Amino acid sequence: MSVVPKDLKYSREHEWIKVDGNIGVIGITDFAQKSLGDIVFIELPGVGDEISAGDSFGVVESVKAASDLYAPVSGKVVEVNEEVIESPQLVNEDPYGKGWMIKVEISNEAELDELLSPEDYEKLLEEEGE
């Protein structure tokens, strides 16, 4: 079973976001990292870039597959985790901690309501055969 922390919100594309004021920290879920397998390459936007909800903001590549990262919310990138670019295995080891990817200044808080609660995300995982 994949870990689904209770203090996060989730996208249908398996990203999580942790909201603190108007700042959101974004990464991919435990389920996502397990499905991808050993991650070998991550491409992230630069600080100052604008991302918009539902659009791709980067790429994550494992030995098995390459997959787009989808922005759960719109906003401006204020920090990028350089450490995961250097050591992509952090996403496998600690997807909700050291494996975070970007911090954004959320531009439209209403978008957060569109995201899944931990309970709903668990249901989605069940549907996907978890």
Added chain:
Amino acid sequence: MGSYPLIFELSKEGRTGFELPELDVPAKDINNLIPEEMQRKTEPDLPEVAEVDVVRHYIGLSRRNFGVDNGFYPLGSCTMKYNPKVNEDTSRLAGFAELHPYVPEELAQGALELLYDAEQYLKEITGMDRFTFQPAAGAHGEFTGLMIIKAYLEKKGEKRTKVIVPDSAHGTNPATAAMCGFDVISIKSNDRGLVDPEELAKVLDNDVAALMLTNPNTLGLFEEEIVKIAKMVHDVGGLLYYDGANLNAIMGVTRPGDMGFDVMHINLHKTFSTPHGGGGPGSGPVGVKAHLAEFLPVPVVEKDGDRYYFNYNLPNSIGKVRTFYGNFLVVVKAYTYLKALGGEGLTDVSQKAVLNANYLREKLKKYFYLPYDRLCKHEFVLSGKWQKEKGVRTLDIAKRLLDYGVHPPTIYFPLIVDEALMIEPTETESKETLDRFIEVMLTINREVEENPELLHEAPHVTPVKRLDEVGAARNPILRWSKDWQK
């Protein structure tokens, strides 16, 4: 791993395996030929070895290689059929092999006739109206095809931005669409593994330039609603692109042109038996319906009475996509295959390819999960999910197959099947070979129960054991250097 040296590591300073002949033309000053800033300042690091070292080195490597000439190679989607050796004879005829690309047309009539005739055969097989042989392989063909679609739409004054691909598509399809500047719209397959007309309807609008599809699709299943799908796309003014990767399944039975496709590519190196996968260059001819012929790359080969000639006069051509006429000698090999088999023979090829795939599918489905359980075309996709529950992954099964002298199927593709094993036996394999493969798969399935460790560590008998794929991807060493081993 390091047991087999690189040719660079065999190098001994001053050792040579050749002697250049005396110069028999006037010497020219290099400064008059190559600008000084483009001349290299240091000697290149080339291996200094004797002829015998070179021969032993490469013969040694070739003995470690595995190809369809060594054994069964059911690599799904790649159509690794046996390539008849007569193709090598014809393509080495001096009249073809030594023909200079600038030779005057009247001295190359045979080669032009061959290109012309090959085009007629491909038209007959596919239901398309014109072909170009320039693209060097499949993905290059896709690029050419989408550029033609783009030129067609631009000439009509339409600026369409979207290309639709199903989620089971070959990765090259979305990549091609992106390369050509389109937005890629992916649609989910339905529970039968096919394009869902309802899902398609949701994304169809006046911005759609094309739908890219292969039929049979990547799961080896025939898109039964293709005529309806084609009409839906045409009704909004979009075009249909046929990825010819799976053409081996349908020759003489049905044709992309009749299904409603406007543009397609063929992989001569798959369907028409020319070496690929490290064995030779590919060839990805692109075929179009008449309304797109004016956009083909130039030149196209035409016939006037008894004379064949190159027609460069296509003012709306997308231009050249490769030097000269494409990989001509590959076309010679494919032409040989076409002539040798004829229409009935090619139909038989497709029918046997489908029969072989269904034989394996039926025999293996009790032991390996088959997500889409019905008649397949030339290939089918199993899932290793039952084995995964016992701690053995598809990767382990694939590695273990190497120990039994079988090239593994394509694994982890298509992405919509968990732990996928994509098996394409091709028509050239006998029942005995297929039965042996079944036996090997069942043996491995028993090993999953009895000795999973054996699989985790496989392969055991190959010159190179389990590779550290993650390490290779995370810390790639892409170039040899003298300091590398220090």
